[in-house]
Amino acid sequence: xxxxxxxxxxxxVSRGRGGVHVPHRKLTAECETVRLPVPEQVVLPMQQxxxxxxxxxxxxxxxxLVGQVIGDSDKFLSVPIHASVSGDVTAVxxxxxxxxxxxxxxxxxxxxxxxxAEFTPPEVHSVEDLTKAIRASGLVGLGGAGFPSFxxxxxxxDKPIDTLVVNAAECEPYITVDYRECVENSQNIMDSIYxxxxxxxxxxxxxxxxxxxxxxxxxxxxxxxxxxxxxxxVRLMTLKSRYPQGAEKMMVxxxxxxxVPEGKLPxxxxxxxxxxxxVAFVARYLKTGKPLISRTVTVSxxxxxxxxxxxxxxxxxxxxxIDFCGGFTEPPVKILSGGPMMGLAxxxxxxPLLKSNNALLAFGKNSVYAKPASQCIRCGRCHAACPMGxxxxxxxxxxxxxxxxxxxxxxxxxCMECGxxxxxxxxxxxxxxxxxxxxxxxxxxxxx
Amino acid sequence: xxxxxKTETAAPAPETAPQAKPGAIPKKTAAKPAEEKEMLLVxxxxxxxxxxxxxxxxxxxxxxxxPAGFAGIAVFGLMAAVTIAVCVCGCVVAxxxxxxxxxxxxxxxxxxxxxxxLLLAYNLxxxxxxxxxxxxxxVAIIVVKQFFGGIGKNFANPAITARxxxxxxxxxxxxxxxxxxxxxxxxxxxPLAIIGSPADFAAAEALPKLTDMLLGLHAGCIGEVCSAxxxxxxxxxxARRVISPVIPLCYVGTVAVFMLLASKFDFTYMLxxxxxxxxxxxxxxMATDYTTSPINTLGKAVFGVGCGLxxxxxxxxxxxxxxxxxxxxxxxxxxxxxxxxxxxAYFGQIKEKRKKKEKGGAxx
Numbered sequence: 165x166x167x168x169x170x171x172x173x174x175x176x177v178s179r180g181r182g183g184v185h186v187p188h189r190k191l192t193a194e195c196e197t198v199r200l201p202v203p204e205q206v207v208l209p210m211q212q213x214x215x216x217x218x219x220x221x222x223x224x225x226x227x228x229l230v231g232q233v234i235g236d237s238d239k240f241l242s243v244p245i246h247a248s249v250s251g252d253v254t255a256v257x258x259x260x261x262x263x264x265x266x267x268x269x270x271x272x273x274x275x276x277x278x279x280x281a282e283f284t285p286p287e288v289h290s291v292e293d294l295t296k297a298i299r300a301s302g303l304v305g306l307g308g309a310g311f312p313s314f315x316x317x318x319x320x321x322d323k324p325i326d327t328l329v330v331n332a333a334e335c336e337p338y339i340t341v342d343y344r345e346c347v348e349n350s351q352n353i354m355d356s357i358y359x360x361x362x363x364x365x366x367x368x369x370x371x372x373x374x375x376x377x378x379x380x381x382x383x384x385x386x387x388x389x390x391x392x393x394x395x396x397x398v399r400l401m402t403l404k405s406r407y408p409q410g411a412e413k414m415m416v417x418x419x420x421x422x423x424v425p426e427g428k429l430p431x432x433x434x435x436x437x438x439x440x441x442x443v444a445f446v447a448r449y450l451k452t453g454k455p456l457i458s459r460t461v462t463v464s465x466x467x468x469x470x471x472x473x474x475x476x477x478x479x480x481x482x483x484x485x486i487d488f489c490g491g492f493t494e495p496p497v498k499i500l501s502g503g504p505m506m507g508l509a510x511x512x513x514x515x516p517l518l519k520s521n522n523a524l525l526a527f528g529k530n531s532v533y534a535k536p537a538s539q540c541i542r543c544g545r546c547h548a549a550c551p552m553g554x555x556x557x558x559x560x561x562x563x564x565x566x567x568x569x570x571x572x573x574x575x576x577x578x579c580m581e582c583g584x585x586x587x588x589x590x591x592x593x594x595x596x597x598x599x600x601x602x603x604x605x606x607x608x609x610x611x612x
Numbered sequence: 613x614x615x616x617x618k619t620e621t622a623a624p625a626p627e628t629a630p631q632a633k634p635g636a637i638p639k640k641t642a643a644k645p646a647e648e649k650e651m652l653l654v655x656x657x658x659x660x661x662x663x664x665x666x667x668x669x670x671x672x673x674x675x676x677x678x679p680a681g682f683a684g685i686a687v688f689g690l691m692a693a694v695t696i697a698v699c700v701c702g703c704v705v706a707x708x709x710x711x712x713x714x715x716x717x718x719x720x721x722x723x724x725x726x727x728x729x730l731l732l733a734y735n736l737x738x739x740x741x742x743x744x745x746x747x748x749x750x751v752a753i754i755v756v757k758q759f760f761g762g763i764g765k766n767f768a769n770p771a772i773t774a775r776x777x778x779x780x781x782x783x784x785x786x787x788x789x790x791x792x793x794x795x796x797x798x799x800x801x802x803p804l805a806i807i808g809s810p811a812d813f814a815a816a817e818a819l820p821k822l823t824d825m826l827l828g829l830h831a832g833c834i835g836e837v838c839s840a841x842x843x844x845x846x847x848x849x850x851a852r853r854v855i856s857p858v859i860p861l862c863y864v865g866t867v868a869v870f871m872l873l874a875s876k877f878d879f880t881y882m883l884x885x886x887x888x889x890x891x892x893x894x895x896x897x898m899a900t901d902y903t904t905s906p907i908n909t910l911g912k913a914v915f916g917v918g919c920g921l922x923x924x925x926x927x928x929x930x931x932x933x934x935x936x937x938x939x940x941x942x943x944x945x946x947x948x949x950x951x952x953x954x955x956x957a958y959f960g961q962i963k964e965k966r967k968k969k970e971k972g973g974a975x976x
Contacts, residue, residue, distance in 0.1 A: 186660065264654075337660065413959065425960040498653045509654040532653060535661050538722065541764040543669065544907035552959040555907060575958035583658030590664040591764075597656040 182551040183406040183414075184584045186505060188376055191464050192340045197348060197473045200488055202276050206248050206479030207516040208234060209261050209269040213304040214311045215241030220270050226253045229281040231455050234270050243302045243312045248457040248477035249274040262482070262501045262515040263508055269516070272479075283453035291319055291363050301449045302456040302519070307331060307342070307410070307439035308502055310520030313446075316436055319364070323431045326367040328360060329419045332384075332440035333374045333403055333410030336503025339523045341460040342440045344473050346373070346380035349444045354387045354398075356447035361397055364436075369398045370419040371440070376405040407505060408582040412437050414551055426578045441522075456519060463489045465525035467496050476517055482524055483513040494528040505583040535592025546585035546595055552578045556585040556595045563602035568609030576602045666763070670723035672854045676845035677730045677897065683828050683838030687792045688738040692834045696733040698742045702749030703729035710758045724763050728752050731771035734835020734893060735937070736778070738790040744782055748774040768944040769901050772894075772937045779937075789831040800831035803888040804933045810875035813884075822880070825887040836890040846896035855900040858912040859919075863895040866920025874928055891923065894936035904944040911947075911954040918943045918950075 211217035218235030222228060228247040235245040247270075255271040286297035299314040319325065330353070334342040346353065357369050371388065373381050381402060388398045403409050403418055413424045415437050422433040430437050445456065457478055464471040469490030476485060482499070486492065500507035501521045517524070546556040554575050562570045579599045586595040684692045707725040711718045719725075732748050752774035757766045779786045791800035806819050820830040828838030836842070849855045868882050875881040886892070899905060899919050906915050919939045926935025943950075957963075 184662065423960050425962055426958075428960070496652065498655070498659065500659055504657075504659040506657050507659065508657070509652070509659065511652065511654060527659075532659075533661060534655070535665065538666055538719075539762060539764045541666055541669075541724075541902050542907060543902040545664070547907050553956055554958050555955070557907070575961060578959055578961075581657070587658050587660065588662050588664065590662075590666050590669055592661065592665075594656055596658065600656070 181553060182549050182584060183408060184549050184587050185405075186335075186337050186407045186587065188405070189337045189464075190340050190343070190376075191338065192462050192471045192473050193343055193377075195340070195344075195471065195473050197344050197460055197475050199475045200477070200480065200485065202249055202274050202278055203477060203480045203484050205251075205254070205271060205273045205481075206477055207259050207269050207271050207481065208245055208248065208479040209259065209267045209516060209518065210235045210245065211267055212245060212310060212478070212519040213243050214309065215239065215243075217268070218242060218245050220256050220268065222253050222256070222270060224253055224256055227251070228253060228272060229279050231281040231283060231457055234272075241312060241315065243299055243304060243314065244455075245270075246302055246455045246457050247272055248479050250277055250279040251275040260511070260515060261518070262510040262521075264511040280454075283455075285451060285453040286449075288359070288363070288450060291317070294359075294363055297449070298446065300455070301445075303442060303445055303449070304456075304519050305439050306441040306445065306459060306520065306522065308506065308520055308522055310518070313438065313442055316431070316438065317360075320431070323434070325364060325431060325434050325436055327420055327435045328357070328364070328366045328369045329415055329430075329435055329437045330357065330369065330371040330440050330443050331410055331412075331415050331437055332377075332380065333372055333415065334377070335374060335405070335407045335410040336505055336507075336523075338464045338525055339462045339503050340464075340473055341462050341522050343377050343380050344460060345441045345444050346377070346384055349448075350383045350387050352444040352447040353384070353440060354390075355451075356443045356445075357398055359447065359450060360443075366397060370401050371398065372401045372403055372415060372419050374405045374409055375402045407587075408551055408580075408584065411551065411580055411582055413580070426575065459517075459519065459521075461485065461517065461521060462523040462525075464523065465496075465500075465527050466531050467492045467494045467526050467528035469493050478519055479516045481514055481516055482510065485517070485524055486513060486526065492526060492528075496526040497529045497532040498527045500525040500527075505587065506581065535589075537592045537594065540591055540593060543590060545588040545590065546593075549584040549588040551582065551584060552580070554579060554585075556599065557593075559602050560593070560595060560598040563598050563605055566605050568606050571602050571606050576606060579603070666722045666724070669854055670727050672849065672852050673727050673897070674723065674730065676848045676854075677727070677734070677835070679841035679844045680734060680835045680838055680893070681730065683841040684734070684834035687828045687837055688790055688834060689793050691738050691790075694742070695736055695738060695740060695745060695834060696730065698745045699733035699736070699749060700726055700729035702746045703732065703753050706749050706753035707758070710754060714758075716762070719763060722763060725753060728757070728770045731769075731835075731893075731898060732774050735771060735775040735833050735890060737786060737788060737833055739788055740778075740782075740785055744778060744785060747781075748778050751777045764903050766903055767947075768941055769898055769904050772898055772940050772944075775937050776941060789833075791831050792829050792837075802831050802933065803884060804927065807881075807884055807888065809928060810871075810878065810881055813875065813878070813881050819884075822883060822887070825884065830888075832888075833890060833893075836893045839887045839892050842892040842896065846892070849896065849900075855896070856909070856912060858909055859900050859905060859916040860895040862913050862916025863899055863919045863923075864891065866917045867891060867924050870920065870924035870928075874924070885927065889927075889934045890936040894923075894940055895919070898936075899940050899943070904947055906947055906951045906954065908951070908954055908956050910956065911950045914950050914954060915943050915947065918946065 216237050216239035218237045220235050222234045229250050232247045233244045234247050251272050251274040254273045258266040259269040261267055288294045295314045295318045303313040304310045332342050332346055371384055385400050388400050416430050416435050424433055461474050461476050463485050472489050499510045501510050540557050559574050559576055581596050583596050703725040708720050752770035756770040756773045760766045789802055807813055826839050871882040871885040906912050922939030923935040
């Protein structure tokens with residue numbers, strides 16, 4: 165840290181409100197990413213992104229190569245899905261994914277050879293070339309939401325974009341994939357940024373990192389300092405470690421001081437926000453033409469024997485990852501895909517890893533702590549913690565009354581379910597669940 | 613184990629076999645190496661919670677109230693301890709009886725009844741008969757709190773309402789203030805009664821010294837006399853972030869400004885007004901009651917200023933010497949209204965006017 169000039173790094177002014185201090189527990193921060201051996205089989209659900217599901221383009225018995233398209237859709241908001249191992253398609257049909265839903269999927273039994281299809285690096289001369297190529301690569305936001313990246317990168321004439329925000333905040337506890345990406349693939353991150361700057365003519369690029377990752381800041385700083393050819397557009401910004409700093413709207417506010425209005429996207433205030441792992445992937449893809457067939461995952465939690473960061477083919481079962489990390493030290497009570505604040509409690513470990521899963525966490529009975537829910541005492545901690553300035557306890561009341569109009573006026577729809585309210589509630593109320601109920605009430609009323 | 617193996621080999625889908633009758637083979641499944649076959653807990657996010665609990669918050673308030681209690685006992689003798697004990701036990705028992713009688717989940721454990729009991733006792737004079745205390749406990753816990761739905765649902769502060777009920781029911785017992793042990797007199801007037809209006813202040817006789825006001829060596833209710841102990845507790849609550857400083861600062865600040873203006877900038881008079889009566893106890897421990905004060909910061913400020921104005925007006929122009937309880941009660945009732953008008957804008961909220969404008973623009 166000593167060779168860092170403090171004034172050379174942008175320091176985000178604390179413009180945001182709310183948020184909570186969550187223990188970081190980044191157990192795997194110093195674990196170098198390990199490549200998982202080729203799994204015996206992969207299950208590739210046809211919906212791994214926000215938008216229209218894909219339709220399988222292969223049938224049972226087909227032989228597929230790594231990187232071959234196995235599912236695609238003609239809808240706009242959708243990205244293709246590629247085979248992540250080589251082998252034979254053993255089934256095309258419904259499987260149970262992490263949230264317990266049955267979805268159509270392609271199951272491939274690996275032949276262990278990892279024979280690859282022929283990859284040709286795409287030729288990119290314009291923004292249109294790039295968005296077309298990114299769609300073909302199957303890239304979705306690797307930070308967790310799974311929004312198709314090409315849509316973010318598509319320019320619309322009435323929304324001029326002047327800022328790219330590279331999101332490396334990683335504010336969720338335990339997860340270290342973005343941190344490892346910064347440390348291990350910093351060159352790719354920068355190459356991507358320069359490509360994007362040349363194409364989009366951004367006025368500024370801000371790489372935002374939380375201040376609990378000094379090593380990532382040091383490495384990125386070194387590279388950002390070499391930014392002479394690009395008119396010093398790339399800046400590094402340290403953010404206060406405060407959950408949910410990495411949320412898109414919070415990020416835009418911290419990095420640029422702009423507030424995204426309700427119901428709008430960062431593009432409406434001239435920003436594109438991309439996760440750092442997605443950014444690094446863009447450079448890799450433009451160099452090799454290899455689509456999104458694997459990703460980095462943090463396998464951690466207090467009952468995993470040997471927590472690791474793994475490079476895993478998409479579609480590998482959770483069980484395979486856990487076994488590779490030495491299995492459980494005690495019977496798990498709760499297994500999460502994603503972080504402890506916004507992650508999903510999985511039903512069973514046979515579920516496959518999706519493109520948007522950044523972590524797999526397992527917890528034993530000592531750390532799964534359910535606060536018994538009692539009556540609201542109106543302490544206001546949920547309101548103080550809400551980064552969106554909502555009053556969760558009031559929204560809970562309105563949701564139970566099913567008052568859709570009042571819920572809309574209370575701003576329910578801007579809730580991003582970050583969990584800060586429920587985290588801070590001393591009465592142990594499941595406030596996020598009430599927020600979801602409230603949104604459902606509004607949707608129901610809108611449907612009428 | 614043998615039997616289980618048989619069923620497993622016989623069953624077409626071995627994975628589902630143990631789950632089919634989980635109750636019958638709990639030990640055997642635990643002994644199996646494949647832990648995944650046990651049911652996993654599935655809950656909504658977030659999966660981590662802060663260590664804050666209702667009980668912990670109430671415990672913090674109790675800790676913060678302890679110095680004032682000891683000061684009261686030191687000043688007035690063991691009778692004060694008896695009153696405190698009766699009020700606390702009375703409130704806890706009332707809560708216990710209610711939960712049992714109404715077959716509701718037992719809520720004594722959240723310690724909120726203890727806080728109510730302490731606050732009630734601190735608002736009573738020393739010599740009050742225990743049976744009156746018990747009536748106060750009944751009013752506070754049963755009438756004000758439980759009739760309206762228990763913790764978090766009451767519209768007024770239970771301890772304050774109970775005090776007011778006792779004050780109007782047993783006016784003489786409630787205003788019969790014992791003098792501190794150190795003094796010769798048996799009964800004594802409270803400083804506020806001695807001070808009177810700013811005009812009488814200069815001529816007031818037998819007024820305790822300011823240091824005595826701070827240490828509690830004057831007549832008054834058990835918990836309100838020792839300002840130093842109350843401030844100590846207040847600092848603890850602020851440091852633990854149990855209360856926000858907005859309400860107490862606005863409350864005390866408003867009273868201070870009002871008294872300065874009324875006395876044409878007599879600072880001594882202002883200090884007496886702040887240290888006397890239940891102002892500090894009310895501002896830091898009762899006006900800040902979560903349930904009966906606004907959640908948002910602007911609302912808190914309005915609430916605090918409102919309490920301050922009412923207290924000052926009652927003290928100066930009312931026929932009562934003391935106005936803290938009444939002002940807090942009145943503002944408690946106004947709380948939903950305050951919240952309605954001070955709801956803060958949420959992130960990225962588009963104001964109503966602009967919305968209409970945009971709609972109009974789109975139509976044109």
